[in-house]
Amino acid sequence: MTQKTIIITGGNSGLGYQTAKNIAIAKPEWTIVIASRNNERMSQAVERLKAETNNRNIYGIRIDVSSLQSVREFVNHFKNAELPPLYGIVANAGAQFTEEVITEDGFEGTFATNYLGHFLLIQLLLPLIADNGRIIMVSSDTHDPAVKTMMPAPVYTDPSILADQKMSYEMLRKYSAFKRSGIRYTTSKLAIIYFVHELSRKLIEAGRNDIVVDSFNPGLMVGNGSNLARDYNPVVKYMWNHMAFIIPHLHYFDKHTIRSVTISGRDLAELMLTSSNAVQSGQYWDGDRMIPSSPESYNRDREARLWQWSLKVTNLREW
Numbered sequence: 001m002t003q004k005t006i007i008i009t010g011g012n013s014g015l016g017y018q019t020a021k022n023i024a025i026a027k028p029e030w031t032i033v034i035a036s037r038n039n040e041r042m043s044q045a046v047e048r049l050k051a052e053t054n055n056r057n058i059y060g061i062r063i064d065v066s067s068l069q070s071v072r073e074f075v076n077h078f079k080n081a082e083l084p085p086l087y088g089i090v091a092n093a094g095a096q097f098t099e100e101v102i103t104e105d106g107f108e109g110t111f112a113t114n115y116l117g118h119f120l121l122i123q124l125l126l127p128l129i130a131d132n133g134r135i136i137m138v139s140s141d142t143h144d145p146a147v148k149t150m151m152p153a154p155v156y157t158d159p160s161i162l163a164d165q166k167m168s169y170e171m172l173r174k175y176s177a178f179k180r181s182g183i184r185y186t187t188s189k190l191a192i193i194y195f196v197h198e199l200s201r202k203l204i205e206a207g208r209n210d211i212v213v214d215s216f217n218p219g220l221m222v223g224n225g226s227n228l229a230r231d232y233n234p235v236v237k238y239m240w241n242h243m244a245f246i247i248p249h250l251h252y253f254d255k256h257t258i259r260s261v262t263i264s265g266r267d268l269a270e271l272m273l274t275s276s277n278a279v280q281s282g283q284y285w286d287g288d289r290m291i292p293s294s295p296e297s298y299n300r301d302r303e304a305r306l307w308q309w310s311l312k313v314t315n316l317r318e319w
């Protein structure tokens with residue numbers, strides 16, 4: 001199989017864009033789908049990628065991962081596009097909202113965007129994934145309170161509460177709005193790891209152990225390459241965009257967590273392209289190193305419950 005397709009959610013900017021660029025250069029015969037919520041940003045990214053990589057097989061298909069309807073529409077468009085066999089999915093799109101957000105399906109915004117939409121996307125695309133395919137979900141070392149990232153520790157509880165804006169707000173109301181948004185973000189990144197663990201086990205049970213599903217930590221990618229701070233207040237946003245050079249000198253951060261979209265985009269592309277024999281499923285990659293995720297992230301009960309709850313709310317059957 002020389003021709004393969006890779007889907008990258010949020011591939012129009014930051015880490016997703018850099019990953020797409022590296023894969024497009026390394027594999028000029030492969031097809032890359034930039035799955036992005038904004039048509040204009042998506043088209044611009046596709047044209048820029050074609051120009052920068054000389055790979056002509058780059059397409060955009062719209063998706064808003066916070067909307068279950070949009071995820072379903074994306075999958076239909078993808079099927080109708082009749083592209084080369086689907087080899088891999090990079091579930092990269094992510095957001096941190098500093099205000100209270102309820103999605104059109106009635107879910108809390110961060111949980112729906114970072115976790116639930118990708119859960120549905122991957123479930124719907126799984127039957128299309130070719131032999132020895134690869135799924136990488138972008139998590140974050142902020143899920144692990146032992147790593148000094150300046151982000152608050154996750155506060156995990158039943159998904160029915162995490163996904164309900166009102167209940168989640170009640171649970172976190174003692175915190176400032178900014179801290180609440182940080183907790184929701186780190187909790188969603190922990191949920192991603194639970195999903196990766198459960199999915200890798202289910203794939204083995206279903207006889208699809210040729211598919212590798214892992215999570216990936218890109219580290220702290222401050223600087224103009226990442227737009228993750230778009231909703232931060234102007235002071236923090238300015239620091240994020242223009243003062244990245246200071247951060248390595250601050251003792252609040254573990255040095256090894258500080259990276260850039262260039263470095264992490266290279267690591268993520270390499271992970272996608274590494275042969276299946278060289279990687280294990282259900283693992284956590286910190287850049288180019290496979291390491292254990294936080295102790296809290298290994299919890300079979302939570303993993304099973306999150307799986308069951310997610311199937312139910314997305315109207316999918318157990319498999």
Ligand SMILES: NC(=O)c1ccc[n+]([C@@H]2O[C@H](COP(=O)([O-])OP(=O)(O)OC[C@H]3O[C@@H](n4cnc5c(N)ncnc54)[C@H](OP(=O)(O)O)[C@@H]3O)[C@@H](O)[C@H]2O)c1
Nearest residue numbers: 010014015037064065066092093094140220221226227228
């Ligand atoms: N930056 C960091 O320090 C850092 C650290 C650890 C983990 N991460 C993770 O790395 C991933 C990439 O982040 P980044 O730093 O590259 O930030 P970024 O530049 O903001 O990229 C995020 C991408 O996700 C897209 N996105 C957001 N909400 C979406 C939705 N509802 N539907 C579809 N696409 C959506 C954005 O689209 P728009 O352009 O339309 O907004 C953008 O393309 C995220 O999962 C983030 O959580 C980042």
